[in-house]
Amino acid sequence: MKIAILSRNPRLYSTRRIVEAAQARHHEVRVIDHMKCYMDITSSNPAIWYEGEKLEGYDAVIPRIGASVTTYGAAVIRQFEMMGVYCLTGSIPLGRSRSKLRALQLLSRKGIGMPKTGFAHDVHNTRELIKLVGGAPLVVKLLEGTQGRGVVLAETIKAAESVIDAFCELKADFLVQEFIKEAGGSDVRCFVIGRKVVAAMERTAQSGEFRSNLHRGGSAEVTKLTPTERRTAIKAAQAMSLHVAGVDILRSARGPLVMEVNSSPGLRGIEESTGINVANKIIRFVEEHAKPLTLRGHAKG
Ligand SMILES: Nc1ncnc2c1ncn2[C@@H]1O[C@H](COP(=O)(O)OP(=O)(O)OP(=O)(O)O)[C@@H](O)[C@H]1O
Numbered sequence: 001m002k003i004a005i006l007s008r009n010p011r012l013y014s015t016r017r018i019v020e021a022a023q024a025r026h027h028e029v030r031v032i033d034h035m036k037c038y039m040d041i042t043s044s045n046p047a048i049w050y051e052g053e054k055l056e057g058y059d060a061v062i063p064r065i066g067a068s069v070t071t072y073g074a075a076v077i078r079q080f081e082m083m084g085v086y087c088l089t090g091s092i093p094l095g096r097s098r099s100k101l102r103a104l105q106l107l108s109r110k111g112i113g114m115p116k117t118g119f120a121h122d123v124h125n126t127r128e129l130i131k132l133v134g135g136a137p138l139v140v141k142l143l144e145g146t147q148g149r150g151v152v153l154a155e156t157i158k159a160a161e162s163v164i165d166a167f168c169e170l171k172a173d174f175l176v177q178e179f180i181k182e183a184g185g186s187d188v189r190c191f192v193i194g195r196k197v198v199a200a201m202e203r204t205a206q207s208g209e210f211r212s213n214l215h216r217g218g219s220a221e222v223t224k225l226t227p228t229e230r231r232t233a234i235k236a237a238q239a240m241s242l243h244v245a246g247v248d249i250l251r252s253a254r255g256p257l258v259m260e261v262n263s264s265p266g267l268r269g270i271e272e273s274t275g276i277n278v279a280n281k282i283i284r285f286v287e288e289h290a291k292p293l294t295l296r297g298h299a300k301g
């Protein structure tokens with residue numbers, strides 16, 4: 001097959017691993033910087049150009065779109081979709097997963113367990129919002145934060161009020177969420193491909209910290225999932241229509257609670273902690289699902 005990986009940096013661990021896995025399976029693979037793609041969107045024959053060359057003959061596209069360039073990345077994926085090329089992550093699922101508000105509303109609609117969560121932008125009565133999620137301690141999150149930045153634990157109602165007032169002042173969208181104390185500073189990353197969890201790791205925050213992000217000094221180790229955790233992760237990925245997803249779960253007294261669903265989950269932490277060749281599993285999935293170009297008609301945008 002001829003495979004394109006949409007990635008801004010071919011040296012990134014995840015990109016490199018997917019390239020290696022594709023080559024090991026004898027595919028022709030190329031890393032394309034989606035931000036350097038340009039397209040004629042008016043033509044009846046949709047096409048994409050890259051460094052003066054028209055991109056043609058691709059059987060599959062594996063998007064690895066960073067959070068800061070979601071909109072343009074989604075447009076490039078949409079163009080490939082219009083050309084009838086199989087995209088492992090669709091433009092619509094990408095957009096869903098990148099809006100925390102939209103993603104959590106979708107999960108909630110599907111009845112998937114999640115921490116009690118409220119969204120706000122400008123609140124008249126801060127106490128009412130705090131009451132909505134059961135009082136303190138609670139977590140306040142800036143919607144555009146990543147890697148644990150903009151995630152604050154407010155231990156008391158007073159602390160919660162000042163954080164919320166500060167975020168309102170900043171005119172930022174944020175959410176307030178019940179603090180899951182039993183999780184003990186850990187969360188579980190479930191790597192979902194298709195209808196399977198292919199690998200799972202437990203990330204634990206360093207002492208004195210409640211955020212388990214590896215970027216915040218957290219550590220990762222392999223973990224065994226319960227059947228309920230497994231089902232929840234798969235359901236969450238399906239709710240977003242993602243074929244590849246990193247589903248983050250908190251282990252609570254009332255069962256697994258989904259925190260978020262990532263559409264370009266990193267491979268380093270999960271491969272290093274579990275020893276599983278996740279990149280190979282991604283390529284195998286693409287082989288099974290991307291049909292050769294000749295068998296497909298043009299997909300509609
Ligand atoms: N409601 C909560 N209860 C307990 N711990 C939480 C809660 N929300 C978040 N945490 C902890 O804080 C960490 C960071 O939170 P979250 O994943 O929501 O934000 P983020 O990592 O900044 O977002 P992103 O993963 O999109 O970059 C989580 O991995 C988890 O360890």
Ligand SMILES: [Mg+2]
Binds near residue numbers: 147148213248260
């Ligand atoms: Mg996170």
Ligand SMILES: [Mg+2]
Binds near residue numbers: 260261
């Ligand atoms: Mg995330």
